[in-house]
Amino acid sequence: MIRAFDAPIISNDQSLDRLLAAPIPSLILFWDGKSLPEPLSQAMIDLAKTKAGTLIIAKINWQDNPIAANQFGLTGTITLIGVRDGKEVTRADNPKAAEINRYADYLLGNGPEPIREKKSHRSPDTPGGSRPAYDGRPVMVTDATFEQQVLKSPIPVLVDFWAPWCAPCRMVAPILDQLAKEFGGRLRIAKLNVDENPHFAGRYGVQGIPTMLFIQNGAVVDRIVGAASKQHLLAKLKTLL
16 A cells, blocks of 8 residues: 655755655655745645645755765755656756646646756856856766766766675775766766666666766767776767867
C-alpha cells in the first residue's frame, strides 16, 4: 500500500534515496532555507492535500544538504524538480505559485509540460554574460539530465563515469573537485553514477571506471580510462581549452 502524504514532507540527504525510489511521482521544492514566498509555500500545502496518494510533495533545504544539491546541480535559490521513476523529468527555477498545479498535472500525465521563457544567466566575471555562472563544484548528472547539462553545455564538459564502490573513482574525486574550482566558468565537471544511469555509459561504450570523457559542443573529443593524475588531466585540458 502506498502511504498517502497530505502535507509536504521535509526530506534531506539521508532520505533522498527513499524519496526517489517512491512508486509514485514526486514534486520537490529545493530552497535555501530562508527565502520561500508565502504564496508558493501555500500552493505546495494545497497541492499535497489534493494529490495525496498520487503525488508526493517534498521540500529540501539544499544549503544544508550538499548531496542533493550536487545530484541535481542546484545553484539557484528556489528550484522545483519533478521526479518520476527515480529520474528528473521536469524542472523550473524560481517557480510561481500559479505554476505548481501545471507541473503536478504533467508529472501525473494529465497535461503537457509547462513551457517557461528561458532567461540568460550572466556571470559577473564575464563581459556580456556569454557564459553561465558555475559555483566551482562538480555537478551530478543523470541519464535524464545528461543531454541538457552536458551535450547542450555552452562550455566544454569533463564527464566522470563512476560508481560509489569504485576505489579508483574515489581517488580521482578530490582531483576533479580541484579542477572544478580552478576552471570554473571555462570547464564544467560532471559526474554520472553508472550503476544508477546505464544509458549514456552504454552509449559511449564505457566498460571500465573511472572513464572520463571530454565533451565539447555535444561531441566527445578525448577520453581517459583509469585513475589519471592531476598532471595528466591538466595536460589534456590545456589542449582542449
